Amino acid sequence: MILTLAVAGYRSLRDLVLPLDRLNVVTGANGSGKSSFYRALRLLGEAAQGRIVQSLAVEGGLESTLWAGPESFSRAVKAGEAPVQGTVRRERVSLKLGFASEDYGYAIDLGLPQPSSSLFGHDPEIKAEAVWIGEMLKRSNLIASRGGAGVHILDEQGKRATVITDLAPFDSMMTHAADPRGAPELLALRERMRGWRFYDHFRSDTEAPARRPQVGTRTPVLAADGADLAAALQTIREIGNPAALNQAIEDAFPGSSLEISVADGLFEVAMRQHGLLRPLRVSELSDGTLRYLLLVAALLTPRPPSLMVLNEPETSLHPDLLAPLARLIAAAAERSQVIVVTHAEALVEALSGEKVGTVFTLEKDLGETVAPGIEAPAWAWPKR
Template identity: 65%
Template structure:
């Protein structure tokens, strides 16, 4: 089911952001407006379902380095410049909150730091005392959390899940502070809703760094097997294209390539299990091997393979897909993305005006980010109603 709301609080420049999402949404804004932070926060939310959220935060420098660095609120005078900026930086509890609501379920998690004191990890001599811990967590039915629609929530070391009579009953009683209930409590017997939601989150796909350099794996023959989802770096491009042709919509993929590069076609051959991709062009006596293709051409082919997957995910996120593309390719790319949104919900992060405008013309919802006193805000958008789970 499609996401209808994305909520982030306390992550870099995203002090408190609640956004509506459509079937096709394009997030845009100037450099430094918070686009990358929004993209990373959504990836971090997906990492929760993989059990990788704490590791991902550590890779970014730890929870403290990703926190909102401003105050809890600014007055009109501060924003207008009539008085100096002041806030309560560091005055409140450390909190990074991430959540979403879909057409059926909602989920939110609140990450903080361990509380020093007797029994705390530092007192026990642990070297992991700066690792974030889960302060609150909840799954609910409907667009926003209330006192009556929670079907699972965290309670210290316990996970409470709604039983057949509608009562919240403990299904786990030894949950560690650093563990998400999505990892420990999701099972087909006692918490099937958590299991379903976790697997849906795990299936989200993110594409932001296709390898297109001269040594990219996609440029050289590689062992290939049936590939229903292109790897995030595009390394299995040749078998992914062949899989589309055998069990997916091969004609649609070929049409998308022809739309961008008139008079061309993609060829795949396999020798001794090694798959090789090449492009045949009118006027050339031989096809061009993947090693000979320009960076932009290879990137476009990878985008076409990702968007024509024979197993469409519920959510696909593209971060700055316009990189290395010639401006003439942006309109064909927009058409390809719009067509893919009929099969998957698609969120595009881009600062390329022609691509943003083309997607808007194809019915995309546009969210324009901007900075206001260091805080990322969205102009002319009414935020959906949202309630965070209590600690």
């Protein structure tokens, strides 16, 4: 389980360090920084995939995602006695992401590239990375570090050995230095991070992939676009928890049940509802009903990840479905760490009623996203 999440220099997250629970609910008004928080989490996961530079490019590049305010605020500015003004920059331009779990911690520091004639001269560079044991980075618990083009690993004798000397500035040590013999800790952490799951705005329109019959194979993990919904639901029935699946449908739609049909290898979902003479095909279901089924398939996965993140899962759902959804999320948090980003007060109240986890209510203070009432854990970033 992740115990601490840290972000610095990313959009409105100038310096945010949060203690995480088993179930975490992130809420706040529009513009408070919820989307930035979610994107930062996704970027952190991209580091293990080796795609963090490309993902930043999609967002407009490093310069478009950096904190746009001053490096720090004076007491007079915070008290409203002086205006916010730009000053001479003293620190390096930096975007930092990191976390500490129950066993390992990881952090990455990205910055601007050195001037060059390359057409890729605006790509951000990875300036530093670190993997350590425990909740906070210290020199004594550092087991792998990257500075510039060099990667250093703590070997079996407890000595630091240089394993790579020419790592490209756009490559992560998580993808190039993880080795089952020389760096098993990096390999284990990388694979764990690659298993993180992000579900963001399932499509439910008439052309949504989930509404079309799809070739079905055993599907323990629902795809991000929900295209394999029918196969995922059938997999839950065969190797997962069919009783929980039936209960989730009954909880939201009393008297209803699911049917999975197969024709020429194509799987399709249908729902039989009380009072109707025939089941409704997935193409006939309302947007909210389909979205709820997609969330059921994601949350009841037979292979729970270490971390699952849901971004605004309440979209298109009728208020009556929020309580059943909250019960599903609470049950999923018994098998995975879960982070829910939402602006729906009804969902927050329903999740709070489950009496598990922590609610973070984000606010803006001088343009900076903060979490009032939350005590930030101790944290240290790797040095360049």
